[in-house]
Amino acid sequence: MKNVIIVRHCKAEGQAVDAPLTAQGIQQALELAEFLSDKGIDHIVSSPYRRAFDTIKPLANLIGVEVVVDERLTERVLSGCNEPAWREMLRQTYDDLDLCYEGGESSRTAMHRAVRVVEEVLQNSSQNAVIVSHGNLISLLLKYYDNRIGFDEWEALTNPDVYQLNFHSDVLMIQRIWTS
Structure with a gap:
C-alpha cells in the first residue's frame, strides 16, 4: 500500500509566486510538521511557490527528507x-472541465499535470509521500479520483x-486528515 498525503499550503500573505507565509502560517507549518512527523514520510514534492515550499520545509528539516520542487504543482491560472466575476468563472470550470478562459488553463489540463505527479510518486520506491500545492489544483486532483468533488469542496478547503490518498491494489481511499 502507498500513501500520498496532499497538503494545501498554510496561510500566506497573498497569491503571488513569492508570497511568504503569515506569522500564523509559519506557526501552522510547524504544527503541520509535528502532525506529519510520525507518518513515515520518505518523499516530499512541492510547488515552487514560496508559500508551498515554506509550508513543508519544517517537516523536511525535522525528518531529514529533501524537498523536490516540481513546476507542475503550481496553482492553476x-x-x-483580473476578472471581477472570477468565482463564478471558476464554478463553471468544475462543470465543464474543458472550459478555458483567455490566458488561462482548463480544469482538465491542470488536473492532468497534477495527476502525473501523483502517478510518478506511485511508481517510485517511496511508501509515504507528501505533495504540497494550492487550493484549486488540489481540488482538481481530488476530483480526478472522486468526481463528486467540485466548486463547493474547493470553497471548503x-x-x-491535508488529504490522505491510500492506494491499495485497485482500491483508493481518500480521507481528510487535517483542517484548520
Missing part, C-alpha cells in the same frame, strides 16, 4: 486577466488542509 484561471484567466490571464482551509489553509492548510
Whole structure:
C-alpha cells in the first residue's frame, strides 16, 4: 500500500509566486510538521511557490527528507486577466472541465499535470509521500479520483488542509486528515 498525503499550503500573505507565509502560517507549518512527523514520510514534492515550499520545509528539516520542487504543482491560472466575476468563472470550470478562459488553463489540463505527479510518486520506491500545492489544483486532483468533488469542496478547503490518498491494489481511499 502507498500513501500520498496532499497538503494545501498554510496561510500566506497573498497569491503571488513569492508570497511568504503569515506569522500564523509559519506557526501552522510547524504544527503541520509535528502532525506529519510520525507518518513515515520518505518523499516530499512541492510547488515552487514560496508559500508551498515554506509550508513543508519544517517537516523536511525535522525528518531529514529533501524537498523536490516540481513546476507542475503550481496553482492553476484561471484567466490571464483580473476578472471581477472570477468565482463564478471558476464554478463553471468544475462543470465543464474543458472550459478555458483567455490566458488561462482548463480544469482538465491542470488536473492532468497534477495527476502525473501523483502517478510518478506511485511508481517510485517511496511508501509515504507528501505533495504540497494550492487550493484549486488540489481540488482538481481530488476530483480526478472522486468526481463528486467540485466548486463547493474547493470553497471548503482551509489553509492548510491535508488529504490522505491510500492506494491499495485497485482500491483508493481518500480521507481528510487535517483542517484548520
